[in-house]
Amino acid sequence: MKLKKSALALMLTGTGFLGLAGYSSAGSAALFSSNVCKNQQGEIIDEAMCAGRDAASLKGADEDYFKDMDYGITKDPATLAKTLAPFVPGITPEQAVKSVATGRNNWIVWTAGNDRLWDTISYRSVGNLDFLKTLSNHPGLKFSRSNRWNYLGLVNEPCFEKGTGPRKDRYGLWLDVRSTDCPADPFENEEKYPGVKYGARGKNIPAGSYYGYATGIVGLRLFPNPDFDEKAEKAWDPERYYTDPSYYNNKNLVRPYRVGMSCGFCHVGPNPTNPPADPEHPKWENLNSNPGAQYFWIDRIFSWEADPSAFPFQLFATSRPGALDTSLISSDYINNPRTMNAVYNLVPRLLNAKNFGEEKLGGGSLNNRQFNDYVKSGPLTEFYKAPDTVFTPRVLKDGADSVGALGALNRVFINIGLFSEDWLTHFNPLVGGKPITPIPIIKSRKNSVYWQANEAQTPDLALFFVAGTRPDLLKNAPGGDQKITQDAAVLTRGKEVFGERCARCHSSKLPDKAYEFFKGGAVGKDYLKHWGNYWRWTQTDEFKKAIDVIVKKDDFLQDNFLSTDLRVPVTLLETNACSPLATNAIEGNIWNDFSSQSYKNLPSVGKITVHHPMTGKPWEFTAPGGGVGFTRPASLVSVWSTAPFFVNNSLGKFDPSPSVEARMGSFENSITQLLWPEKREGNIQYQTANGKMLPGWIDRTFATSYLRVPAGFLPDWLNKLAGKIDGGKFAGEQGLELGPIPKGTPVNLLTNIDLDRREGFIDRVKHKAELLGLLLKIKHDLKEIPKDATDEQAAAQFKNLVDPLVKASKCPDYIVNRGHYFGTDYFKEANLEPGLSDADKKALIEFLKTF
Template identity: 30%
Template structure:
């Protein structure tokens, strides 16, 4: 059955251009797809410099015989889309700013006073041609926004950007008269505000205004500037709270920037470039805070992007949620951060390399069956359109994107907020703890102008950008970036050429089975625990073991020896890896899903569940993916079991579900020298925070040594933040990097978000039950009994309360922390006895008892309502002790058996209460929490695998000399 069958998703709200209203009800002008034309001018020609003969860098050449063809123009439009286009997601990020539980605010993030430290602190790229504005007297509506650095802000169009039809410079797309988003409250005043914003020459109706950070653009907020009474109140409230307030409370006071009533003047649009544009490995800036466009690459992926300072910029280090984001390393992002799968499972912001070769490999891998929902997503891999099954590359590291590269790009925009009107309906954004529903492509096509614009134009343009091959050198913009093409790297590569040539042989014999897109004809991989009994003469089909423990035995098998002979023949010989036909147009990955039990790295990303049947990404994963078998038991290190570990540091195992989870596709090894730290979560190798070539090589050396020599992981003196080994005794037994909190922390939410938080999980009705209906019902019942009841009836109520109280104490075992709590049910028993026996003839005692019940119920209702409405202050759950593994708490599975979930909640509560009761410090606090909470939380963990830097031990048995030569070869890729 297709995911959309019986799904009410088609009734999801229309997006703003189609519906003509904001979520807050501000009227908008309706617009269609023609209102969002792609910028066609080659304004970012200096971005993505490519190496020519001898390593000389030059612009990518889009010309053929001196002209820019239609395909080349589409590629330029795709590049501009990648850098600029948010697909209307400013609607979603505005919701996050205003209603996102006080986690992040992008208007705070773009604070111009941070321009000098944006790369160092946030890993973000300053837009060239702009400068800081730090003068409080020059704030715009109370905001510090980067300003133009004279005419340098204007994006420059090269003289050869000629339209062959007009024989003139390609022009900016015309602005449609019916395409204005909304009518402002006052044309002159609105124009004055817009005149103060920086202008880089783009169509502000489509792309807004530059924020000063590449990938983030400012869009005027109709709920602030609109012609409505609510917008007028919003402007007045903003002026009082921000513009006229002493100091700058918007940037420093959580009660101000986490106020859900505070409507911002600007919404922030996010493009793909926000995460993917970074310093160019071949041409890094001398000062990362002041890059030129030529110092940046759109395809390398931002290895320096900092999750906690970007997506948690309103949180402080004493917040557990701060450490949740801090546990995700620079250059990674949890793609299920908003559509949470209840697993802390960040993955690398991947570089986009050699897409044409990747598509070639996809056509050789087995095609995948698609549902009718999947087929609503266009594809570029196969012809004719609509063919089923489809050939598809893998984009996400777990191989779940499996409807084609078109669908993968569409899902990326969904995941950064496109058509959030439906996205928010099918999940409880950010918080989770409710069942997901599929985001329905059919609904998006019906109700979203932005989605249709992407389908018709923007995604095809992106595909053209990544696949267009320049006629001048027959390579795409996603070509490899070779160390030998740098002044620093060239002599290093030349000095190691002999070793690299020998290392090439080691690579072909040991690594190419996963890390080469060029394979013997008919190459197919299967995985089985019965691999040794498979027919050795089955063509080019290889059956690999499911488990890493059997890898060395497999390599000794006749079938693998035969494969090595075949791949060696295909690879041939090359003295200089820089002139190697086998490496040219080689994606250096098979893109085939491999069981996590064989890869043996941290399994958190592999067992993500968002693409399973019925989950939020259902429409973007194939039927083949949804039918994948379970991988069986995954070994891992359990820090709480006390059991001895095996040779690889594991002492426990868990079994992920079938139906998709449990696999990784091999990473490409292209430009490996430039992309350390390694593994899917960037945890293996030293993080330098420095984009220089020397620093990249330092990170490569450290990371590659740890890949090739497992022992170097344990003996390394470099420890990432959150790795407490050697710093605290509680972590000394960890068999790898487990991110632990380095101080006492609280799960905290600002007071005004307590009601939305609870309503998001249990719904408005049950929230009202807990705050009003229950207590008023009890109060009314008690009031009636005050007139009709007898003392024995009151005694029965007290007896019931005693039983319920005793049951709650024993079930939760909170009495083991506070034994005196037994006085409450004991007192209730005593009162019941008195009412039954000593006062049974005194009717007034029953009336007084029920009257007190009624009053207590009303008081409880008032207190509960005050708490839920935030009148009792912020919500702070804790303290979680120093040394708490973040994933122990964040991986709690709400769909686990109810009894286990309750025991986990009770255990967590007991642990926190023990710490608070005895005011325990570091060490004893962790011991108390561990004793009460660790076991129950592990039983409900969706992924109990916490060691982040383990696995990929395939080179462990190679001779040291082979490892050294392999490393020299990998450096040349």
């Protein structure tokens, strides 16, 4: 019974199912990629430094291989240079093309050594994530290049074809093959970009290029595995790898390749105004680098078997296509899926930061490099003022990235595995359960050659975004102009409504007075006072008259980022609170060095109205301070092409087709649910802040599910013991199974257990005691579920656990599609802002189509 208690306790850590996996893998799984190299001072260094490489030997590639993407921006060097000249005075057309090509290559093919991380995660996830299978075409899989787009939502790379058999040059793996009528991939050039020789790489297996091999999927690159030594090669059986669970579910299996991930994996998508005729077979001109992976099915990718009886699949299924929990690996003990950020109008966004993006740095955040480190004149130098003031766009949904544009870009690379040798020592990956500590920039800069090389490439990446983030306008799409009304009166009314109700959060062009509210000490502990003054002013006739003039100007949409990037308290938005409550960037947490001191000084937004997951009854949850509790408004640039809506894509109908017709269908459905909340999807009724009732959606398990750890991933002693314990039908030779978790269980009841309580010693001790009591109760109640119980019987027994789990939650907010009632009768301040008429809502929709 001791094992059951431990397993159940660990079941509730991190993102739920991975707790037990993390326990079992400690000291046994990830035996290979967990090995690290150290310098003479005993500090962890990365594989490149261990191999004797330096940053200059990992230079950014400058081939303009992707010239057909992004509307062909590099095909007109003179215009490109003119675009960049204000930011890099004197830049020549040739220099402009080289810089933008280097930046784009960084985004699409540079993985910065993170193949090590994803190999480690394949073990830590006990085989749920296996990118080598994701890349494959074996007939035993549910997916291949033939249905990769529709099933996985991944972008097939042009110039590749489906492999119809095992490839001898890839150790028998069923991978895509390069089309014979295409030139060689320039990034595979081993002489120009020699791979990092580390371990068996360069000895038992070729070193390849430090950009890896192309895989046939945009954003994934294949790297020779440095752990694939002679012993591993003799044990490798490619057919069993696809067909035999006892073989591929083994913690000792060493695959011949590791898979690296570039930023493009989550950000390259079909061009909304020039979509591919067949999304399974796009051409480069059908793809853009910036719209985000809006069609990406995280559940099917991160749980490749897609088994509904496995709780991991149930967990990942809460991430709708185009959304994922970016704190999945460095767990914040909250399941909070967020959409892949589209990157539009970077220049207006930077300019907006001068008005609304002031932040004060302190501590480790002062170590972020700024534009001033690269250019000594021009407008880019205006975004940092020594010693501690930075003007920064806020890209993350919660506005936590607040140290400057370059720092925000560098943080992304760490989160996908840069210098994972050190990063993974600051927390327990996937599972959590140990105190999280910050990853220090100064240490990364010293001990990681990949960090140094990446940092050197970041300015070119920024210039690429300056040049390549133009809006995707509906009027430029095939047949798009016919989908926009030609009724001038309707559009005029739409502009008026937008100005009065939307522009205060969704426009970077505002009356001059708007900026006065956020100058001189507006950031930090007094932010809510400044925000409140601004918000109340936007409800006055003075604001409405001034914004009406601005919105009706012919150039209103030109160079308008269509957001303020201000932090809006979730108490006003009434949207799901789990994303704003993310804690990765608070004081002392993993992203401590990538959030400003003013962010860490933000006050509590106060009491958040949440709802019981079974009854819908409202109650108040007090948000902690220190940065959490806010959401920055989404940019509405190209909003017609980005539905479904909300930070988690929970509002509106998803359509897997990237066609203009499909995008417009999703937009119409989503905007209707936004402006008519009573039409939203619901499996529960709940009460809004103004007392009215609405349907809402809670993500629940849609099948009876279990927490399983295959025998091959259990330590030997635990595997033997598992076979002796009663109550587990998936035990002994098969491994370990815990459950059942009844069908209909709110998923976030099991994923949001607060194991990171930091406020007050006495509170922490009390909280741990309550958790222990909860775990004992779970142990008892699950034991009482009859063998072969029906869903109804299991649910009845599990019902007793609901209230204790709600009480223990770090984010007890379960309704994912609630909130943003502006312009409707459900808005909490409807007495000041009555709901719009149907005619006004329809006029607003027509104006939004022009964005």
